[in-house]
Amino acid sequence: MGLDLIVRGGRVIDPSQDIDAVLDLGFRDGRVAAIGKDLPAGDGAAQAFDATGCIVTPGLIDLHTHVYDKGTSLGVDPMRLFHRGAVTTLVDTGSAGPGNFAGFRSQLIERIPVRVLAYLNISFAGIYGFSKRVMVGESGDMRLMAPIDTVEVARANRDIIVGIKVRVGRNASGFSGLAPLRIARQVADELAIPMMVHIDEPPPMLDEVLPLLRKGDILTHAFRPFPNCPTTSDGKVHDCVVEARARGVIFDIGHGMGSFSFAVARTMLANGFAPDCISSDVHALSIEGPAFDLLTTMSKFLCLGLPLVDVVRCATHAPAIALHRPDLGSFAQGCAGDASILRHETGTFDFVDSVGEHIAGRERLAAAAVVQAGNLHKC
Numbered sequence: 001m002g003l004d005l006i007v008r009g010g011r012v013i014d015p016s017q018d019i020d021a022v023l024d025l026g027f028r029d030g031r032v033a034a035i036g037k038d039l040p041a042g043d044g045a046a047q048a049f050d051a052t053g054c055i056v057t058p059g060l061i062d063l064h065t066h067v068y069d070k071g072t073s074l075g076v077d078p079m080r081l082f083h084r085g086a087v088t089t090l091v092d093t094g095s096a097g098p099g100n101f102a103g104f105r106s107q108l109i110e111r112i113p114v115r116v117l118a119y120l121n122i123s124f125a126g127i128y129g130f131s132k133r134v135m136v137g138e139s140g141d142m143r144l145m146a147p148i149d150t151v152e153v154a155r156a157n158r159d160i161i162v163g164i165k166v167r168v169g170r171n172a173s174g175f176s177g178l179a180p181l182r183i184a185r186q187v188a189d190e191l192a193i194p195m196m197v198h199i200d201e202p203p204p205m206l207d208e209v210l211p212l213l214r215k216g217d218i219l220t221h222a223f224r225p226f227p228n229c230p231t232t233s234d235g236k237v238h239d240c241v242v243e244a245r246a247r248g249v250i251f252d253i254g255h256g257m258g259s260f261s262f263a264v265a266r267t268m269l270a271n272g273f274a275p276d277c278i279s280s281d282v283h284a285l286s287i288e289g290p291a292f293d294l295l296t297t298m299s300k301f302l303c304l305g306l307p308l309v310d311v312v313r314c315a316t317h318a319p320a321i322a323l324h325r326p327d328l329g330s331f332a333q334g335c336a337g338d339a340s341i342l343r344h345e346t347g348t349f350d351f352v353d354s355v356g357e358h359i360a361g362r363e364r365l366a367a368a369a370v371v372q373a374g375n376l377h378k379c
């Protein structure tokens, strides 16, 4: 049987199968159908794309985005992230809560061709007060905590909702301290799905937050700057962080506006503590910098010395595991027919983190084309 699309001659990097080789990829009926050297063109109907000189990865997954565009002030256009960034799965983390998830689903998620999955915010209206001039954390008023509604909406939307989002920290939860996290813990347990936990400045402290996370839960903004950073002043990793990883807590970057520090990342990598997942936390206030997008965030880790294969794993196979979606982030036969076709550029590139440190990088990843459900789009 013929293939619908062949991507030929790229350097295929699929950490889920330990593949790093120049290979062809075949897609049929929206899924991965074949991988190998010199795949036959089939019945002649196949579309072919020459990926020579490019890197071809399973469709990139951005585990932390805000794409409730127009429905929330922090949302950005998911199609921009798809077309410009070659990201095929966008995970929205708590833009919507149970009070407005229906609109997110019907007005946006169901109307675009790109896959959007979501962590549902424990707070009723999600992240509703987030702009340059208005910044009101949705966890700051305990009257907004909506455990019963969150359970109901998550149960009714299990095809899209992958977990519960809670934001704690001085900015996100004000005087509420750990209370929103404790409620999210109860909701996640009731639903038997993971939590993604945001942390910003204390209170609460990192060593108060992490003990409430279990295997499969995600700490995002994991390499944030002081205070509540994962590193100690003498260049070590905090014990609470080491213990959390040992019990299976997932450490996600979530770069965003204020949540990523090169200095912290260098210390973490020097201690052998690479992130589990690399995500952008792209939103209205980070898309024009310092986060920009997923490929920029991945490129920063290349420049910090994380090997390319590891960087790819952190945006494909690793987030797929975190999402409990083995059909994503892999070129195993039958998986979603998604691929990101990237240029690995060398030169001198300026990168900046959330605290204004600049580094001159020697390489970066850029989008060349993207395959979604077996359909090719040039970037």
Ligand SMILES: [Zn+2]
Binding pocket: 064, 065, 066, 093, 254, 256, 281
């Ligand atoms: Zn975020």
